[in-house]
Amino acid sequence: MRSCFLAASESFRALAPAVPVMQLTPAAAPILTPVDFEPLIGGDFIADATPEPINLRLDQVARPATFNPAFREPFTLIFSTPWSTLLIEGNYRLRTPRGNSIELFLNPTLTPPGERRFYHAVFT
Numbered sequence: 721m722r723s724c725f726l727a728a729s730e731s732f733r734a735l736a737p738a739v740p741v742m743q744l745t746p747a748a749a750p751i752l753t754p755v756d757f758e759p760l761i762g763g764d765f766i767a768d769a770t771p772e773p774i775n776l777r778l779d780q781v782a783r784p785a786t787f788n789p790a791f792r793e794p795f796t797l798i799f800s801t802p803w804s805t806l807l808i809e810g811n812y813r814l815r816t817p818r819g820n821s822i823e824l825f826l827n828p829t830l831t832p833p834g835e836r837r838f839y840h841a842v843f844t
Contacts, residue, residue, distance in 0.1 A: 754781045802836065
């Protein structure tokens with residue numbers, strides 16, 4: 721067992737220098753704020769899901785009552801789908817109503833049975 725582990729770690733070390741390290745810059749990873757999403761409330765986002773894309777409606781941009789202004793303002797996006805549609809927790813690439821894409825981690829929100837099922841994405 722020990723020799724398998726050593727062989728695997730030696731193989732990894734041999735490959736590691738060939739893997740480029742991506743450095744994120746402000747241009748590559750813009751800081752998103754609630755203001756970026758508020759004009760999109762009520763709009764349809766399309767999640768690249770399997771086996772087919774899923775439409776999600778942005779229902780709310782929730783802001784805390786207070787936050788420390790020395791840090792980025794936290795917020796939560798609340799999405800919904802028809803009750804018959806269920807997305808599992810995970811990363812999804814979403815196309816916005818404006819046509820651009822964003823990758824978000826969506827969590828199903830505990831939702832009582834009704835017309836819509838809710839999901840949230842948290843920004844801290």
